[in-house]
Amino acid sequence: MGSGKSTVGELLADRLGVAFRDTDADIVAAEGREISDIFVEEGEAHFRALERAAVRTAVAEHTGVLALGGGAILDDGTRALLAGLPVAYLSMEVEEAVKRVGLNTARPLLAVNPRRQWRELMDARRHLYTDVARVVVATDDRTPEEVAQAVLDALELKDA
Numbered sequence: 001m002g003s004g005k006s007t008v009g010e011l012l013a014d015r016l017g018v019a020f021r022d023t024d025a026d027i028v029a030a031e032g033r034e035i036s037d038i039f040v041e042e043g044e045a046h047f048r049a050l051e052r053a054a055v056r057t058a059v060a061e062h063t064g065v066l067a068l069g070g071g072a073i074l075d076d077g078t079r080a081l082l083a084g085l086p087v088a089y090l091s092m093e094v095e096e097a098v099k100r101v102g103l104n105t106a107r108p109l110l111a112v113n114p115r116r117q118w119r120e121l122m123d124a125r126r127h128l129y130t131d132v133a134r135v136v137v138a139t140d141d142r143t144p145e146e147v148a149q150a151v152l153d154a155l156e157l158k159d160a
Ligand SMILES: Nc1ncnc2c1ncn2[C@@H]1O[C@H](COP(=O)(O)OP(=O)(O)O)[C@@H](O)[C@H]1O
Pocket: 001, 002, 003, 004, 005, 006, 007, 008, 067, 100, 101, 139, 142, 143, 144, 147
């Protein structure tokens, strides 16, 4: 959360001259309510199922850059959908995460004690990110434009 998937994904799509999609935005549009409302009203398991369906649809019908939510990799089915695709893991340290999204209530999983919650989430998730990703790009001391360039370089992609 907050590593820049949505921001950098859009920049990357511009650089590549392809379309951009974001599964969180797809879910909000399809459900007609915010992510935080889905978590509160129906819980995380339900959100992960909606997310899996959104990833399945996007992978099937979209050509371009796709940003996922940070917890998408927790779901076995979602990880299976990503197998073999050029997935980039945008990493950062906890202090940078707190600066970027620390008290942002749009992210329900960080709503209370963001530093501790972010550490706990990362302890549970780090190995899944590195398993699924083809490349890892550190974002801490880079602007979004620099991150996009680093992803292009790491995946050996060329500008449009
Ligand atoms: N490389 C960066 N440096 C500084 N701030 C960033 C960077 N990437 C993203 N941000 C900011 O961090 C916040 C979260 O970015 P976002 O793209 O929504 O992350 P994600 O989709 O991974 O949760 C936004 O306010 C965004 O402007």
